[in-house]
Amino acid sequence: MMQRLWKAWDQFWFSPQNLMGVALMRIVLCGTMFLSYLVRQWKMEYYSDLSWIPRSMALEAMGDLYRPLFLWSFWPDSLMSSMHILLVVLLGLLALGIGGRWIMWMAWILDMGFIQRNFAVNFGADIIAALFLFYLSFTQSCERLSVLNLFNNKKEFRQSDFISSMMIRMIQVQISVIYVYTGWEKLKGASWWDGTALWSVMANPQMTTMNFEFLRNIPWVIPLVAYMTILFEIYFPAMIVSKKMRLSWLVMGALFHLGIAIFIGLWNFAFVMVSTYFLFIDPIELRLKIVSKWENLRKGFRF
């Protein structure tokens, strides 16, 4: 019995996996972080004593229960700009597939340093991206889809080692936990029950990219999308486990995040979240599906 349980556990967490998904995730995640932090480079005063949070209070700013043991930003504030350039360069290299675990660990440490140095200026996407980068830094994410493979004319690719496999699973669990929690939190809100929560977002001029007052003419859309959002988030883990529902749920998720990006302008958040979707798609299966659909389509046109 114990042996069978261990075998199932071992199979789930440690069995080799195709590294294409993790490579796609690396490109989207590191590419998004690269662009986001490239913009941040022009605001290095956020990370100096000229900002709201002086270095001496960086830890205090994080609240008693959420305070880390130490600051990852081991460098002085005078080096912030140089360290930030280094972070942006490392993320750019990683997006191209140049580097590996050590480079990604370095990028993660630098990233955490900036997150902790001024906790007040973090987007939600920064926090989530850092967490995913942490897990990703233990994987062989640069094995595939690397520009180096083009130069080396690499044709044969390894499958994941057991640590990469484990971290791929951890990211899958992590994204599911994020969705479920945010769905549960919404269930606590009166406006989500009422169905009008999205109106509070779309009518808030601080949050939206344009004026959405016209939605008052089609008010039924608002509760419909609100309830679909809650259902999507809460049932994400269950639907993702189901092979039949997985692809539909991922497409729904991609559209959901595209909506958030277009209407609320949270592009970073959208890309960071959707980057994990590649880990749920079997690249071989997907290719077969797309090829067969394409073939059917071609046949259809022929007749």
Add this chain to the structure above:
Amino acid sequence: MRMKFVIKVLLSVWIVYTIFIMLVMPNLGSYLGRSSSRYITPYANSVGLNANWNFFSPDPAPTMYIQFRIHFLDPEGYQIKDSVDGFFPAEKNRRISSIFRQRELYVMRYMLIDPRRLKTFMGPWLCRQYPGATSVEMEHVVETIANLDQMVVLKGEGVESLSTVFQNIHEVFSCVDASDEVSS
């Protein structure tokens, strides 16, 4: 082979520990969170697992901003320069269009989650922005969002005209001597 098995067992312990943290950390106020916090928070807080996943929940935030007034007084309390009024973020109740400054919306929310932060972080920062300032008054201003039912019925009215404005917190910070700070 045996070494690999031992590593897998150790990694399995880490998996269980991390998943436990993932599930408990966003609900740290629960009994399970309170009773296990000392075993999980040092690690969770150091690797970034210390997040709450409450996007737009329990309810989306209303429009809000910080309104401030900077005073310039002499030691006798007479005004030596006109006071300066402003908002943080400067856009007040509008979207920050500059991609370089969008983080300021998050700074504002960070300050308002715990009003003590206005005195600890915002007050001293505003004093530094206005050299010679003697004190800073800060208010948390909330503009409610007109509800959907109203908007559907009152077609001629805009969101802004049906919104109610109220002040939530009022803090005063002394730029001259931080220990003199008072609040009301």
